[in-house]
Amino acid sequence: MTAAVTSVEAPRDDAVLDISGLVRHFTGPAGTVKAVDGVSLSIGRGEIVGLVGESGSGKSTVGRCAVRLDRPTAGSVTINGREVTRLSKRALRPLRKDFHLVFQDPSSSLDPRMTVGAIVAQPLRLHRLASGDALRDRVAALLAQVGLRPELARRRPHELSGGQRHLGQLVEQAPAAELFADPKHPYTQALLSAAPVPDPAAQRSRARIVLSGELPSPLDPPPGCRFHTRCPLAVDRCRTEPPALRGLAGGGGRQVSCHLVADDGTAPDASAP
Incomplete structure (x- = not known):
């Protein structure tokens, strides 16, 4: 549905990848699927960014648009200082050697012949x-x-070992250590609670946030916060007013999109009864 972003801090002389207001909608007989709907992020030289979300929340579409395997509906993508969103295939060709997308399923992305x-x-x-x-x-x-x-x-590839639906918006962005130690958004808290820890005793005792209900359809996303239909903490404002991705006090690039998180970073605990 939505997605959280984690990043490893690094010196940022300039951004090697800058995505601004990225939108990718797919229109078909059944209507318009809002796969990505206003995503912005910037990656500096030497920085590693992880885009985390459920299956179908729009992660792959962001990646495909970032390397121009897919053309965005709106927004811009700048790589090494050059805006590539509207470049022709011919203009893109000499730039292709500088950016790549590694697909997660090698069996379907490598030619078996x-x-x-x-x-x-x-x-x-x-x-x-x-x-x-x-x-x-x-x-x-x-x-x-x-x-x-x-x-x-x-x-050939088969001789080597292997090593549905993005509602299209970011909900939290933070350095990796901070996000894992103190997730702010209820969706991020739920994602991290689903990740097992390698200690059976700790795993049995830790709080698990189980999201109820189905992912809303990207053909007809809910009003307000797109997570509110499954959020255990949602209030009336969440159901009517879309929260903006905003910076928190203290800097460090930490951003969150939730009405319930205060500007100073005080956040509710989705695992609390």
């Missing part, structure tokens, strides 16, 4: 970065860089 070496070599060929012996050496170096033996280049 090609060897691993051929798959790694393909972008180098397409961008005319290497050929002949230099290409083979580069492929071997890239495999070694990720811990794969050179002989694996002759194998």
Whole structure:
């Protein structure tokens, strides 16, 4: 449904990826699906950002729009200082070597007829970065860089081990350590409570927030906060007024979209009875 963002702090001389007001709607016979509806985030050089949410909450659509595998309905995407949202395929081609999307299911994203070496070599060929012996050496170096033996280049993807619905808005953004230690938004609290911990005793004793009800349809998202139909803390304001993603006191880039979280960061506990 909605999504939470975690990030690892890093020096931010400039943003290598800046997404502003990203919107992606899909229109079909049944109506308009609001897969992504006004997402903004910025990633600095050396920074790692995790976009977290339930299946179908819009994470993959954000990623596809960010690398222009899909064209946004509205908003902008800037990579290394260049706005790429409206570029033609021809203009995008020389930029493709600088940004990539790694799909989570290798069995469906890698050509089963090609060897691993051929798959790694393909972008180098397409961008005319290497050929002949230099290409083979580069492929071997890239495999070694990720811990794969050179002989694996002759194998096919199936010979290697494997390593529904985004209502399209961000609800919380914070440095990873802060978010895991003190989630503010009820949705973030519910997500983190679902993650198991490697201690059976602690796992049995920890509070679990079980969300009731079904994900609302992105064809007809609810008014107000898009999480209110399943939020155990929702009040009347949540049902009518969409909360804005706003910064909290203290800086650090922490933002939350919830009427119940105070500006100083005081937040309700969704696991409390």
